[in-house]
Structures are given as C-alpha cells and as structure tokens.
Amino acid sequence: MTATEIINRPSAAVGGAPIGSSALGLQLRRIAYAVAAIIVALAAWQIGVDSGVVNRAAVASPTDIARAAGPLITKNGFWSAVGATVRSWSEGLAISLLIAIPLGLLIGASDLFYKLTRFSIDFLRTIPAVALVPLALLLYGATDRMALVLIVFGSVWPMLLQSMYGVHQVDPIARDVARAYRFRRRERIFRLVLPSASPFIATGVRIAATMSLLLAVGAELFGGAPGIGNEITVQQQTGNIPVMFVYVVVSALLGLVVNLVLINVERRALKWHSAERSTSV
Amino acid sequence: MAFRRAIDFRLKTRLLTIFLELILPVGAVAAWWALSAGSTSVYFPPLSQIVTALRETWLFEHWSTDVFPSLENLALGFLVSCLVGIGLGVLLGLLPIVADAVAPVLEFLRAVPGVALLPAAILLLGIGAETRISLIVFGTMWPILLNTIDGVRAIDPMVRDVAESYQIRGLGWLRRIVLPAASPQIVAGMRTALSVGITVMVFSELSGTTNGIGFQILSAQRSFAVPQMWAGMILLGIIGYLLNIAFRGFEHVVLRWHRGMRQLARS
Amino acid sequence: MYNSMVKRAPVTEDVVSGNAGEVVLAVRELSKTYETRAGRKLVLNSIDLDVHRGEFVCVVGPSGAGKTTLLRCMSGLLAPTAGQVLLDGELVTRPPAKLAVVFQDYSRSLMPWMSVESNVMLPLRAKGMPGSQSRKLANTSLEAVGLADAGRQYPWQLSGGMQQRVAIARALAYEPEVLLMDEPFASVDAQTRADLEDLALNLRASFGVTVVLVTHDIDESVYLGDRVVVLSGSPTRIRDDVSVDLPSPRDQIETKVLPRFAELRKRILQEIRSDRASR
Secondary structure, eight states, rough: HHHHHHHHHHOOOSOHHHHHHHHHHHHHHHHHHHHHHHHHHHHHHHHHHHHHHOOOOOOOOHHHHHHHHHHHHHHHHHHHHHHHHHHHHHHHHHHHHHHHHHHHHHHHHHHHHHHHHHHHHHHTTSSEEEEEEEHHHHOOOSHHHHHHHHHHHHHHHHHHHHHHHHHHOHHHHHHHHHHTTOOOOHIIIIIHHHHHHHHHHHHHHHHHHHHHHHHHHHHHHHOOOHHHHHHHHHHHHOOOOHHHHHHHHHHHHHHHHHHHHHHHHHHHTGGGGGGOOOOOO | HHHHHHHHHHHHHHHHHHHHHHHHHHHHHHHHHHHOOOOOOOEEEEEEEEHHHHIIIIIIIIIIIIIHHHHHHHHHHHHHHHHHHHHHHHHHHHHHHHHHHHHHHHHHHHHHHHHHHHHHHHHTTSSSSHHHHHHHHHHHHHHHHHHHHHHHHHHHHHHHHHHHHTTTTHHHHHIIIIIHHHHHHHHHHHHHHHHHHHHHEEEEEEESSSSHHHHHHHHHEEEEEEHHHHHHHHHHHHHHHHHHHHHHHHHHHTTTTHHHHHHHHHH | OHHHHHHSOOOOHHHHOOOOEEEEEEEEEEEEEEEETTEEEEEEEEEEEEEEETTTTEEEEOOTHHHHHHHHHHTTTSSSSSEEEETTTTOOOOOOOTTEEEOOOOHHHHTSSSSHHHHHHHHHHHHHHHHHHHHHHHHHHHHHHHHTTTTTSSSSOHHHHHHHHHHHHHHHHHHHSSSEETTTTTTHHHHHHHHHHHHHHHHHHHHEEEEEEEOOHHHHHHHOEEEEEEEEEEBBBBBEEEOOOHHHHHHHTTTGGGGHHHHHHHHHHHHHHHHHHOO
C-alpha cells in the first residue's frame, strides 16, 4: 500500500458516518433498503406462484390477493367478520387484564401467596389454550362466548406472570427510600410498586394482546365462531383461495397494528423508564 | 448448639415452603375429586373416570400412535427452527444493514397467526406429518430468529475489539465469542418458541390429520367420550409442564455463567 | 515453560536509558479525522513517534486529547485517515500477531462465559495452539501475575484488580513483542493501582516486552516510563518527549521521594497546564 492509498482510505469509523452523508441521508437510505427488501420479497412470492413452484391451488400470489381485496373490502360481510374478531379480541383482552394484573400484583407482593400458587400457575400456564377448543365447543357451541372463554384463559398468563415478575423488580434502593420516608401502604403501591412494575406489565399486555388475537382467530377457525378465522375456513372450503389469503393478510395486519399501537403507547407513557428497559421479544 | 438450631431452622423453612407450595394443587385436585365424584353431568365427569381414561386410553393405547408422533413432530420442528433461526439470526445480526432492511418483512411474517395458515398448509402439503412440522417450524422460528438477531447485535463492542485485537476470526470466533455472547437472548427466544411450538403442535392436529394428541382430543369430543377428552387435556398439561422443566434444566446448564454474573450484580 | 516465555533477554541498562536503537513500533505522520454530525473533527494531527525495543513508553495528555484514538490506531483496531504505523517494519492495517492490547474496562474485556484459565487460553487456542500446551502457557502466565489459583474461577467472581491481572496475563501468554495498554489502571483503587504498576514493571523486566502505556495520571507516567510522551489537546500533536532518567528498579516509596521525580512531574504538569490555558 502506498502512502497516497493510505491517506485516501476511508476511516474505519468509530461512531462516525461515511464521508459526505448527513443524518437525513442515512435515514432515507435505510428506508430505501427496506422498501427494496419488501419489493424483492413480494417479487419472489409472485414468481414462486406464477412459475408453479408453489401450487396456485394452495397459495395465492400478491397480485391475486390484491385483486381479490378490492371488491371484498366493499362487502359488508368482510367488515362484520373483522369487527367480530376485533370485538371478541378486545373484550377478551379487557377481561383478562382486569383479572390478571391485580392478581399478579397481589401474588407478586405476598411471599405467602406466591408460594401457595407457584406450582399451580406453573402447571396451568403450560396448557396451550387451543387444547381447550374441544371443551369450549362442547360447552358453548360455535359462539362468541366460546371464543371469549378461550381468549381469556390463554391471555391471562402472560400478564399474570409479568405482573408478578414486575413486583419483584422494584429497585431495592427505591424500596429503602420508601421505607426511610415511611410511605404508607397506599402510597407505596401507587408511587413505588406500580410505576416500577409498569414496564413489565406493559410487556405482558403486549404479549397477551398478540396471543389473544391468535386465540380469537383460532377459536373462529376451529370453532366456527363468527370472525376472520371462520371466513378463512369458509373460503377454503369454497375454493376461494385469494379471498382466503386476503383474510390471512388482514389478520397479520391487525396483529401488526395492535403491536405498533401498544409499543407507542408504552413508549410515551413510560418515557421516564425507557432508559432502564431492555429490548426483547 | 446454635449450629444445630440453625440447621433445624433452615430445614423447617424448607419443609414449610414445600408444604405451602403443594397445598393448593393437592387440595384443588382433592376437591375436584370429591366434588365431581357423584357427577352426572355430561361435560364434567367424575375425576376418577378421567384418571381411568388417562391411564387406559392415553397412556397405553394412544401412546405410540398419537402421543409419540406428536412429540416427534414437535422435536423435529423445533430442531429445524433452532438451526435455521440461529444460523440466519447470527448472519443477520452480523450484517445490521441487511437486518434493518429485511426487518419489516420479518415483522410482517411474524405477525401472521400460524392458525390462519393451517388451511393453506393443508392444501399445499397434504395431511401428513410434513404439514404439521412445517407449521411448527414457521411458528417457532420467529422468536428464535428475532431474538438471535437482537442478541448478536447487542454484543458489547469491546468484546469485538478484544476478539479483533487477538486475531480471533472465522469459525472459532463464531463458536467461542459470538454464540456464547448472544446466548442469553437466544435461549430466551427458544423458551418462547417452545410454548409456541406446543400450541402449534396442538392446533395443527385439530384439522386435516388422522392422528396426534390434538386429533384424539377432538375425536373424543366429537364422539362424546368426554372423560377421554378431559384426560387428553390433562395429559397435554403434564407434557407441557415436563417439557418446560426439561428446558429449564437446559437453561440452567447453558446459562450458568449468566446467572452467576447477574446475581453478583444484584448484591 | 518459563523458558519459552522468556524469549528475549531481560532488560539491560542500555535499553532503559533509551540507547537500544532498534525501533520496533514506528508511527509516521499519523492523522485521524472523524466525521460527525457537526462536521469534520481533526483528532490526531500528524503524530510521529518511535518506540524502541524493550522500552517502556508512557503517553499522557489532557482528557479528550485522543490518547485512546492514538492507541487504537497503533494497535490496528482503527484505520488512520493519513500516515502509517509500522511494526517491525511491516505496515499495520489490522491488529498484528505480535501485538497485544490491555483495555481499561477489564470487566468488559474478559469473556464472562469462560473461566479465567479459558480466557487466558482463548487467543492461543484461536491461533491453533493445542489444548495442553495452551493450558500450560496460560497457567504460567497466571502465575506470573500472581493469580496461580484463580484459573477455575469466572472473571466476574474476581475483584477489579484481579480481573485486570487476568487481562494482563492473557496479553502476556500471547507472547507479543509490543504491549499496548489503554489507561489500564484507571478503574482500580489507589492501592491496587500501585501493585499493578509494579507488576507491569516486573513483567517488562522479566519478559523484555516493549510497553506503550496510555494514562492520564502524570505520577504514574513518570514512575513507570523510560520516556513520557506528552500530547496536546485536540487537534492532538506531540508537545514533548521527556526522557525519564530515574534509577531502576523503581520503588513506590523511594523513587517518588527523589527530587528528580518531582522535577519531571512538574515539567510535565506545567506542559499540560499551559496547553490547557492556550485553548
């Protein structure tokens, strides 16, 4: 390597950006890459179906789905199905929230309750909620109630466990401070425990929200309760594969939207805590 | 004297803890047994019948035809998932620009509820084990993949500096530095993947199959063999619990260093 | 095994007084510019430095003077914007095999998933040395830094000073020609620092390795060094190159009460002060 080559070699930046770019330029470039990746993925999917590698009778191509989505969105049936799913999902989530979080905080706070319930919780939470579909069908038939029961049973656990865990994560130093200032129980709960546990509770809510959407669709698919899952079965049975896939995509979009909304709410409400939080699934 | 008293105290607290932990489950089971003993309800048969069904039907008749194949599928699917998820995850984790670019695609795929793909999977792959294994792979891959990417990206830059300064490269670098450094995150992903896997295993058998735990539970329900249905559900609970304990044992060994480190940081 | 580590003769008076002659590490017109959001920042401004075989060179400078940047360029971890670094006449473009680095943050530079012994063995195994040989070398190294019994423990179970010793043992087992140390004793308490300083001197004397040590502690630089290179503030250049003619071996008590020690210290401190004042 000659001297001039060395001088012209770009710096192996320690935290610096490539020469000649601004922060905005970098951001745009990242977005461009992501868009490119999406286009590549869609293209690969399209080519796979068109070329016959992936059986058209089973998987619809992006263009098929787009074409089917147009007229579908105008139909009432579509929106009532989506509405049914969203309704049972939100009702189920709300109920399990009201059960799981107070219970979780209580159990987490009391050593006695924790010991009493540990085994049972450990056992019950490993039962996949889908396993309850046959029982729920037996008891309630193909109704909203069946979906609700399933959703509540399944989504209670993440929030319960995260709330319990969150109570244990209270910074011992903060706890000492509360004791030194002689907080009363109520103050302790609302000013110490709840704020400290809130990021964990928030994570639990997010996991539970995803799970309950899955269970809602599952209950509809297997149980025949009205909703997106049911539509998927119906469309598959009548051979309307593109329409079926529209519903699949819709269910994914719902999940994404829910997740994004929750993440944003979390970030805003817990701004003060975000410095201490780690990112994980 | 005081020493002996100290041991007694620790023993007593231990026993007390075990006692407390077992009261509720044992008591609940006993109460269930007693309360359901004279039951004539179709949906809630006596616990004794359920236990009999569990012993006779499930543990012996269905073991090799249903339970074992289901677990086999789960194991295979989980294994493939780990290989693909960790392999791809390490690659993407080391190429952050690529990882950022494909992130939206991955997030979308992750958001697809596996349940929703079941009909399509059956159409595509038929009603054999491949369908179920593929669904298990699809469902379990995302937590492992995404967690691996996160874990590799979060590797302390100083660790990479040290590796570079001592000329540690290639396979040895991956094996001795990258994978262990990311292992806490990866194992967390595997833990999530396990419970997702059990769920997918069950629902993949609720439709379009001819054997499996889920299939048998559904059959029992359809033919109103209610004790068998309940027995199947309880068996699932037991299997899930045992799998979780096994995984915890695995985690215990693999992440011993991590636990020790964090315990020290806490004190 | 001890013999295999003593590749070079123990350090002689000649070397200590800077008459060794042979340049093992050469820095020529080294410059480094960073691109930041606010624009370009010139951190190192054409640094020229010769390090002779067996020397103990200390580099001091005010905070933010780019001492770490200089060390990273010298070690090959960072590519300079201009200029070159030569080790034994060969251009340094990535970390070379004959050079080892000891970093300031010991807790992050040791791998927590490996035992102390495995940590020290790691670079040896990576370059293909068979297990038994690496283990022997590692244990000799650990003995040399006074941690003969700590092999099976994990780094996070040890105190800060001991962890830094492990990092030093790891560097030593690598059998480098040049040892670069980036403020290695800044994160330990004063008593431990004194012990580690003496350890560094002993190891240099026993194994004849050339040492470049970056520090912000002026006393330390005079105590340890055969030479003290004084850097200016950013954009950094070399302000002074002070030859330390204190007698060897150094002693924490005796050396530091010598009038000459105070003189050297005063000179360097004044340089740094005036540098700060002129900004």
